[in-house]
Amino acid sequence: MKHSIRTRFTLIFTGIMALVLIVMYVINSQFLESYYMRQMVGTLQTAYNTLDTVVLQTEKAGRTLPEVMQDEFGQSGEDSTVVSIFRELNDNSNINVVMIDQNGTAIIATSREGNWLAQKLQFYIRNRQALLGDGTREYEIQGDPFGDSNFPRQERPETIFQNADYCIQRSVDSRSNTAYLESWGYFTDGKTQFLMSMPVALIRDSVAITNRFLLMVGAVILALGGILVYLTTSAITRPINHLAKISERMTRLDFGIKYEGRETDEIGVLGRSMNTMSEQLEKTIAELKTANNELQKDIDEKNKIDEMRKDFIANVSHELKTPIALIQGYAEGLTEGMAEDPESRSYYCNVIADEAQKMNKMVKQLTSLNDLEIGNDKIEFAYFDVAELVGSILETQKLVIRDKEAKVTVTGLSSAPVWADEFKIEEVITNYFNNALNHLEGERNIVIHLERLEEQKRIRISVYNDGEPIPQEDIPRIWDKFFKVDKARTRAYGGSGIGLSIVKAIVDSHGQECGVQNEEKGVTFWFTLDAAGQEA
Secondary structure, three states, X not given: OOOOHHHHHXXXXXXXXXXXXXXXXXHHHXXXXXXXXXXXXXXXXXXXXXXXXXXXXXXXXXXXXXXXXXXXXXXXXXXXXXXHHHHHHHHHOOOEEEEEOOOOOXXXXXXXXXXXXXXXXXXXXXXXXXXXXXXXXXXXXXXXXXXXXXXXXXXXXXXXXXXXXXXXXXXXXXXXXXXXXXXXXXXXXXXXXXXXXXXXXXXXXXXXHHHHHHHHXXXXXHHHHHHHHHHHOHHHHHHHHHHHHHHHHHHOOOOOOOOOOOOOOHHHHHHHHHHHHHHHHHHHHHHHHHHHHHHHHHHHHHHHHHXXXXXXXXXXXXXXXXHHHHHHHHHHHHHOOOOOOHHHHHHXXXXXXXXXXXXXXXXXXXXXXXXXXXOOOOOOOEEEEHHHHHHHHHHHOHHHHHHOOOEEEEEEOOOOEEEEOHHHHHHHHHHHHHHHHHOOOOOOEEEEEEEEEOOOOEEEEEEEEEOOOOOXXXXXXXXXXOOOOOHHHHHHOOOOOOHHHHHHHHHHHOOOOEEEEEOOOEEEEEEEEEEOOOOO
């Protein structure tokens, strides 16, 4: 899918991560150096305050730092207060310290470079110190001290911090390309000079290295993260794709599929809402089809009623003549004593009862047909599987099928959802099936076939039986009321010639088609219904 949610999630994640990497790159380039320098300056300021406290306490006690340190070494094998301070500065912060008294004598040196640091401190003091009349100190360069042949060659120091007692500066040794942060000046006793030196990385190079590493790691994270997001988002897109398929089926008015996910998030809520909507749409469409069907029938109803009434009266009168005449004749025979023995009387009475039953059946069929034709019998559309209906009808006809020695086969679709009046379609199929049973010959095969007519979006149901074909000239008339192709055979099984008329009326009331065609060894009756959905 060109613009799938998985792709968009992956692109969004990749874009956010790329933006984060860019922001980190810019922040590193612009602010890491200054942040690093502030941290180092803060370390030197803390070291100054710590040592200044030690100097003041020692002076207050009337002793010197070397004396205090000598005593501490003599008392225990472990470092005590003053010694531990210097060791911590050297070990933890990599700060080398040199302290000089007012006579220029080094009293403390914490590294092998103590003499060199002492010379450097005296050089700084000699060339940059000047006392002001207000008691503050200002540092200024007199001449060019870095041209002195006794002093190591280095770039001009960059002052970072200064106050009345000391300053912090950054210097770089040109030969080794090594940078140092140096804090030098006086402690607050006004006598003890100091220099604290700590090597610092060339932060610009460090930033460049950090940024290159960041970009390499970031590229790997982007690739792996993008793949991971693409794979994991399938858990999100899978139910969404399922919902899309449901909605696609719903656009074809197929409401047989439901969302079955159990998610409690927004997707789950959407799925359950679609199920509710599907049920409501199914109900509404059924109501609309019913209403539309009723409206369509009302258009022609007034024009048909008079003609149908005339035909009804004429046909009923014609069909009732024979049974009425038989009943009348046998009744008169009984009255005149023509059947004196019990067997004859029983025969006469059975004929009268049989003809009365046929008349009653015919009247009921005519009433049902009349209701269909004038629109009194409403069609109630519903969604059901006509294949299941066929199976149910065959199950109820098992005894009749056995008595007729019929071989019944159902072929074609195993599932065929349709929109129709299930009760009336059952009557149509039953009528076709009974006709097939009553006209069986030869191998006595009955085949019920269900198929989809793709272009018309309909389901076609056909019933074939082995038997004599219908004369071609009679095919257009078989749907007429009271028409019988073989009157003797029809009367033998109690047919009235109304069944196919009822079939035609039911199929017409659904807006569908029905028909009949002669086959090589038999006859096929068929009708169509609206298919529900794509699959059947």
